[in-house]
């Protein structure tokens with residue numbers, strides 16, 4: 334289709350852009366990192382969101398190329414922010430990884446290469462994988478996960494709580510953190526049973542030796558609840574929408 338041709342051209346040339354959404358340390362308000370979120374600036378249709386074109390990229394066999402572009406753009410951006418002293422060595426960039434990337438041994442080599450080329454510390458790069466991708470995955474996926482972690486990059490399970498990862502599974506996976514899906518916090522401040530549920534999820538995650546990041550925080554009430562429950566990190570429109578890279582330095586400077 335025309336759209337697939339346009340997407341192929343965009344990946345090779347111009348038109349794709351990453352926006353960055355802050356992840357905030359709840360206790361201090363410090364921006365501890367950002368999540369890279371792709372958008373497509375289509376020449377005639379305007380800005381297209383990933384839900385519309387990621388599935389298209391998968392179908393058209395373009396997802397690896399797209400993933401390669403995202404990886405190199407996001408880590409390159411981090412390198413620029415580091416060398417411009419915009420961010421310090423604790424700041425991380427989170428990158429969404431498709432299930433296809435997880436199944437590709439080439440992807441591990443691409444991650445290794447971009448770390449070498451940029452000199453970015455691996456700890457400052459966090460790969461987000463959906464729990465669906467991991468749980469449905471085969472032994473090769475788990476091998477790849479181990480290979481990626483062996484490079485020293487962080488691994489985070491995205492959309493946690495929407496899939497079907499078993500608790501025993503969670504303990505065995507070579508991951509560092511889970512990003513709890515926003516559906517788990519929507520009721521904070523309105524549904525009186527919600528704080529107990531959030532506390533239980535937090536306890537479960539920590540019992541597995543992991544830490545949680547809470548996404549979809551849209552109100553001060555939700556942020557206060559999470560902070561009071563002892564949650565460490567959160568992300569959402571309440572703190573900031575995803576922003577073009579140029580807007581991140583001022584935001585980081587204002588928070589520190």
Ligand code: G
Pocket residue numbers: 369370371382383384387403429430431575
């Ligand atoms: O930015 P937005 O909330 O519209 O993102 C919608 C979905 O697209 C999310 O599930 C997100 O994980 C996914 N997504 C955003 N950016 C990327 C990307 O760079 N690569 C992949 N594979 N998925 C992405």
Ligand code: G
Pocket residue numbers: 354370429491492515548549550551568569570571575
């Ligand atoms: O699946 P993933 O967690 O990668 O998707 C992140 C998506 O969530 C992005 O498309 C981003 O635009 C969106 N998002 C970020 N913060 C909020 C929020 O506070 N509320 C809602 N509804 N969506 C959010």
Ligand code: MN
Pocket residue numbers: 368429461491
């Ligand atoms: Mn994500």
Ligand code: NA
Pocket residue numbers: 491492493512513514548
């Ligand atoms: Na998520």
